[in-house]
Amino acid sequence: MKETIKKPVLAVGPFHPLQEEMEFFQLTLDGEKVTDIDVRISYNHRGIEKISESLQFDQVPFLVSRVCGICSASHPLAYINAVEEIAGITPPERAQYIRVIINELERIHSHLLWVGLAGHFIGYDTVFMWAWKYREPVLDLLEEITGNRNNYGNVRVGGCREDIPNELVPKMLKEMDKVDKKTAMLTNAVLDDPIIHARLKGVGVLTKQAAIDYAVTGPTARGSGVAIDVRRDDPYAAYADLDWNVISQPEGDVFAKAVVRLLEVLEAVKIIKQALKKLPDGPVTIEVKEIPPGEGCGRAEAPRGETFHYVRSDGGNRPVRHKIRAPSYVNVPSFKASCIGEDIADVTITLAAVDPCYSCTERLAVVDGHNKILHNYESLLQMSHEKTARIKKEIGAPEWKLEDI
Amino acid sequence: MKQEELNTKLLEIKGKLIDVEHKPHNRIFLLCESENAYAVNKFLFKNVALRFITATGIDSDDCFEILYHYSNDETGCVVTVKAFIRGRDNPAIESITPFLPGAEWIEREIHDILGIDFKNHPNLKRLILADDWPEGVYPLRKEAKK
Amino acid sequence: MGLKMKALKKSVWVFHVNAGACNNCDIEIVNLLTPKFDIERFGIKLVGSPRHADALLVTGVGTRQAAIRLREIYRQTPKPCIVFCIGACAGGTGIFEGGYHVAGPVDKIIREVDPNAIIAYVPGCPPKPEAMISGVLKVLSTL
Numbered sequence: 001m002k003e004t005i006k007k008p009v010l011a012v013g014p015f016h017p018l019q020e021e022m023e024f025f026q027l028t029l030d031g032e033k034v035t036d037i038d039v040r041i042s043y044n045h046r047g048i049e050k051i052s053e054s055l056q057f058d059q060v061p062f063l064v065s066r067v068c069g070i071c072s073a074s075h076p077l078a079y080i081n082a083v084e085e086i087a088g089i090t091p092p093e094r095a096q097y098i099r100v101i102i103n104e105l106e107r108i109h110s111h112l113l114w115v116g117l118a119g120h121f122i123g124y125d126t127v128f129m130w131a132w133k134y135r136e137p138v139l140d141l142l143e144e145i146t147g148n149r150n151n152y153g154n155v156r157v158g159g160c161r162e163d164i165p166n167e168l169v170p171k172m173l174k175e176m177d178k179v180d181k182k183t184a185m186l187t188n189a190v191l192d193d194p195i196i197h198a199r200l201k202g203v204g205v206l207t208k209q210a211a212i213d214y215a216v217t218g219p220t221a222r223g224s225g226v227a228i229d230v231r232r233d234d235p236y237a238a239y240a241d242l243d244w245n246v247i248s249q250p251e252g253d254v255f256a257k258a259v260v261r262l263l264e265v266l267e268a269v270k271i272i273k274q275a276l277k278k279l280p281d282g283p284v285t286i287e288v289k290e291i292p293p294g295e296g297c298g299r300a301e302a303p304r305g306e307t308f309h310y311v312r313s314d315g316g317n318r319p320v321r322h323k324i325r326a327p328s329y330v331n332v333p334s335f336k337a338s339c340i341g342e343d344i345a346d347v348t349i350t351l352a353a354v355d356p357c358y359s360c361t362e363r364l365a366v367v368d369g370h371n372k373i374l375h376n377y378e379s380l381l382q383m384s385h386e387k388t389a390r391i392k393k394e395i396g397a398p399e400w401k402l403e404d405i
Numbered sequence: 406m407k408q409e410e411l412n413t414k415l416l417e418i419k420g421k422l423i424d425v426e427h428k429p430h431n432r433i434f435l436l437c438e439s440e441n442a443y444a445v446n447k448f449l450f451k452n453v454a455l456r457f458i459t460a461t462g463i464d465s466d467d468c469f470e471i472l473y474h475y476s477n478d479e480t481g482c483v484v485t486v487k488a489f490i491r492g493r494d495n496p497a498i499e500s501i502t503p504f505l506p507g508a509e510w511i512e513r514e515i516h517d518i519l520g521i522d523f524k525n526h527p528n529l530k531r532l533i534l535a536d537d538w539p540e541g542v543y544p545l546r547k548e549a550k551k
Numbered sequence: 552m553g554l555k556m557k558a559l560k561k562s563v564w565v566f567h568v569n570a571g572a573c574n575n576c577d578i579e580i581v582n583l584l585t586p587k588f589d590i591e592r593f594g595i596k597l598v599g600s601p602r603h604a605d606a607l608l609v610t611g612v613g614t615r616q617a618a619i620r621l622r623e624i625y626r627q628t629p630k631p632c633i634v635f636c637i638g639a640c641a642g643g644t645g646i647f648e649g650g651y652h653v654a655g656p657v658d659k660i661i662r663e664v665d666p667n668a669i670i671a672y673v674p675g676c677p678p679k680p681e682a683m684i685s686g687v688l689k690v691l692s693t694l
Contacts, residue, residue, distance in 0.1 A: 042616035044571050045533040047650040050544055054649075063646050069575025069677065085430050113578065132585045150575045151676055215457040215507030228456070234431065234481030297432055297474060297483040299458075310461050310474065323461035323472075330459070330507055378599055535615035535652065544651045 025335075025351070029374070032344050037336050052322040057083055057291055058157055060319065064309075065151050068326055070113065073106040074302030075309070075324070076155045081236050082298025082311040083157050087291050093280045095159035099237040100275045102146070102154050103300065104268040108179060109138040110303035111261040111268075114355050115186070118258060121348045122199055123385035127186075134182050137175050144168065159285025169276050176276075180269045187262040198391045200255035204350030206338040207252055214334035218305020218327050219264065220354050223257035225250035230301040242274045254353040261355075290317070302327055304355050328356050345387040348380050406453060408480045415484075418448050423489075431482045442471065442488035443499040449475050450505050455484060457507050462515035464547045469496045469521060490521065500526035518545040562594045563691060565635075566604035566628065570621045570657060572611030575677040576638040580608055588680045593688060601625075606633040606687070612640040612647045613655025621657070622664045633669045633690060634661050637683060639676040 028036040048067060052060050061076035068075070077099060084091065091099075112135045119127025139149040145164055146152035154160055164172075190196055206216070211224040221228055227248040231239040247263045249256035293315040299308045305327030312321040331354045339350050375383075406414070415425060415433070421441040426434040437445055449455045455475035463470040469490040476483055490496045500523035502509045512523040513532035520543040523529055531538075569577055583590040584597065598604055601624045613621060625634070634657070639645035641657040654660060661668045673686035 040532075042531075042533050042535050043569070043614060043620070044573075044611075045535075045614055045616065045652050046571060046612055046647045047544060047652040048647070051647060051650050066573045066575070066646060066676070069573040069578060072573075072575070085432075088429070129585060132582065133587065136585075136587055149677075149679065150578075212456070213506045215505070228476075228478045230481075233476070233478045234483070295434075297485065299483075306458070306476075308458050308474065310472065312463070321461065321463050323459070325459035325511075329510060333507070333510055535619075537619070538615065538652075 027339070027344075027347060029344060034339050034342050034344065034347060037339055039333070039335075049322050049324055052319055052324075054318065056317045057313075057319065060322065061155055062153060064324065065153065067324060068328075069150050070110045071106070071302040071304060071307060071326065072151045073103045073154065074300045074307045075326070076153075077103060077237070078298045078300040078302075078307040079309040079311065079322070079324075080155050080157055080298065081300065082296035082309045083291060083313075085296035085298060086294040086311065086313050087157070087288060089158055089286070089288060091159040092283050092286060093238070094163075094282045095284045096238040097275050097279050098160045098162075098164055098284060099155060100239060100242070101164065101272055102142070102152060103237070104272045104275075105138055105142055107268045107303045108265050109135045109142075111265045112138070112183075114261055114303075114352075115258070118254075118349065118352050121352050121381065121384055122196075123388040124196075130186070134179065138179065141172060141175055156285060157291070158288040159283070161285070163284045164279070166279075169279065172276055173273060176269045176273050180266060183262065183265045183269070187259075187266070190258065190262065194395050195388065195392050197255065198395060199388050200253065200258065200349070201251075202253050202255075203346050204254045204338045204342060204353050205252045206334055206353075208250075210334065210337035211252070214337060215330045216305070216334045216354075217330060218302070218355075219257055219260045220305060220327075220331045220334065222246070222248040223260045223353075224252035228306075230299050230306050234299060236298075236300060238275065239271075241278070242271055244271050244274075254349055257353045257355075290315070304328055305331060328354070332356050343387075344375070344380070345383040348377075348384050406455075406477055406479055408477075408482060411453065411477055411480070411482065411484075414453050417452075418445055421445050431480065433482060433484045434487055435484065436487045436489070439471070439488045439490040439498045442473070442486060443501060445486050445488075446473055446501045447504055449473075449484065449486065450501075453477075457505055458483070460508065460511045460515065462519045462521060462545065464519060464545060466547065468492070469519065471498060471515065471521070473501070495522065496520070497522040497524055499524050500529075502526050502528075517543075519543050520546065562596065563605050563687075564596050564598045564603055565606045565608050565687075566598055566601045566624070567608045568601075568610070568621060568624055570609055570611035570617040570641065570655065570660070571614030571653075572638070572640060576610035576641075579677045579680050579683065580610070580637065582680050583683065588684065590684060593684065595684075595687060601628040604628050604632065606635060608635050608637050608683075609641050609657045610637045611655075611657075612644045612650070612653045613657050613660045615652050615654045618654040618660045621660055625661055625664050625668070631669065633671055634658075635687060635690070636670060636672045638678055639674060642672045642674050645676060 026038045027034050064075040064079050065072040112131045116128040116131030143149045146154045146162055206224045208225045211221050211226045227246055229246040232246055244267055247260050249259055291313045293313055295312045297310055299306055308325040310323040311319050314320045335351050335354055342350055421444055423436040455477050458474040458476050461472040471488045473486040500512055512526055515521055517532055517534045567580055636642045636657045644653055644656045647653050658670045671690045673683055675682055
């Protein structure tokens with residue numbers, strides 16, 4: 001297929017047909033500055049916790065994999081960690097390593113997705129095309145191992161459903177080298193680009209104190225100087241056996257969050273390569289007959305942060321109560337702290353810095369005192385692009401070309 | 406905070422607790438009556454400086470339970486406050502959002518799905534149920550039909 | 552311009568609606584714009600308003616809150632239009648069947664507004680981008 005670099009028409013976003021309807025996020029303005037925000041969520045509420053109570057323990061992973069499509073390995077793993085905690089089960093070593101590999105592959109493709117969207121929000125569509133192009137080989141690898149690009153269905157109570165065939169390991173190592181090389185080039189380009197510096201530094205700052213008050217996690221926290229990471233703090237799978245670093249930056253602005261995510265991709269590659277080389281022999285699962293009564297607190301470090309699952313069992317074959325807390329649930333409200341006082345042109349990128357679901361970012365609107373929509377997502381995006389263009393003109397740095405990376 | 410220091414610190418609020426359960430895999434449960442939950446939560450967040458994870462609301466037939474989960478990131482310990490709201494009529498508990506902004510959403514959510522009133526919550530509006538969801542129907546209560 | 556004429560002219564404009572989806576299908580739809588899949592070479596264009604759309608790509612189970620919006624968007628879309636139910640959720644609520652906040656599946660919600668709506672299904676969880684392209688083209692070719 002011939003690769004053409006077109007100007008993408010990323011017009012995916014609700015132009016709201018009902019001018020009076022309340023949107024997901026409503027921002028109030030004073031001049032060009034945001035003074036308040038209110039959030040309404042309900043569109044995605046599917047009542048998953050209740051549905052979980054009607055499923056058997058081993059059916060639940062398929063359900064929670066679909067809480068959020070981009071964290072579809074983290075949710076089942078956090079849930080399984082909770083159930084294995086109740087039952088006192090330790091899965092075989094090979095399974096622990098496979099869990100690490102799958103979850104780190106997810107981290108790579110999720111962060112690259114984010115980099116692409118962030119690029120789009122500030123008008124660097126070459127970055128969008130580039131990042132989403134380099135996601136594809138990672139998705140292909142996941143498909144080769146688990147049978148699906150997303151929704152892997154890979155974990156079960158007691159281990160993994162699928163093995164990684166040893167013959168696949170050399171190919172995976174080669175792919176990881178490629179991802180490493182390309183991400184390193186992009187990271188250096190971002191760190192050096194004066195326009196990106198001017199556009200993102202000091203923008204959307206979430207202070208360390210605000211990060212603590214809003215109890216944020218993941219890159220949102222680590223980019224604000226709160227260096228927490230479940231993989232290190234409360235190790236699960238094989239993370240404690242591998243050599244890797246927690247990445248954090250103190251500044252708290254959008255630039256810091258971008259740097260954290262890019263460096264985490266490089267770190268994820270490092271983890272995967274180690275895990276592949278150290279992959280122990282043996283079975284990938286053990287049989288589990290029943291789950292005794294008890295309660296478990298399972299967690300996993302999803303690309304967006306800590307995913308927490310609380311499970312209560314009464315000895316039956318279904319959870320009595322299953323509480324799910326995705327990282328975005330604590331990260332998105334912190335948008336209130338990072339967005340107030342910001343320029344309207346920076347609203348989309350400030351929200352994006354928290355890495356919410358794409359659909360969440362679509363539902364952004366600015367309202368006046370009478371709740372009439374002044375700016376919808378499309379016009380906010382337009383303002384963001386215009387700000388970047390103004391900065392480009394002032395600084396006069398050279399254009400990015402897809403061929404350069 | 407190191408684990409030993411944490412265990413010692415927890416003794417300071419022993420008077421407000423029914424029991425302290427140390428479970429395997431680094432999990433601690435602090436049981437208390439709902440009247441004491443506010444003080445226990447404030448202590449954990451402000452004095453012990455634990456990170457708030459989330460809260461779980463449970464309908465337990467003769468009572469309601471609100472579980473507040475915290476993380477001691479230095480040791481990976483999860484400390485859960487298990488507050489019992491005795492009696493099923495007009496269940497209510499003091500909101501912790503005034504000192505913990507990160508709890509705003511989860512208290513609104515529990516209010517939606519279990520009908521528990523969080524007293525002095527700054528913004529107890531509907532969060533996750535649809536605009537046209539009927540009042541007084543709480544989907545996670547035992548009597549709620551699917 | 553009628554849908555048939557547009558299909559003959561190889562230019563179909565689609566509007567994406569998330570009716571309570573986990574985002575997997577939505578991300579795969581956005582993937583359609585990237586060089587690897589490139590839907591524009593088939594004349595399919597994603598537009599920013601239902602008023603300009605010939606077809607709707609609907610993802611998600613159709614939650615109670617999203618159903619209100621989905622019905623309104625359908626009304627706003629000029630007829631004739633095709634509603635593509637993308638994914639297992641849109642096609643039949645998938646794994647969320649029976650959930651208390653599920654008003655869907657999508658065809659049920661659309662038929663409340665228009666019992667004669669033209670509805671097509673692209674199954675998968677999520678359907679691969681190739682499957683989405685194949686599904687859309689298959690339907691257009693039968694017009």
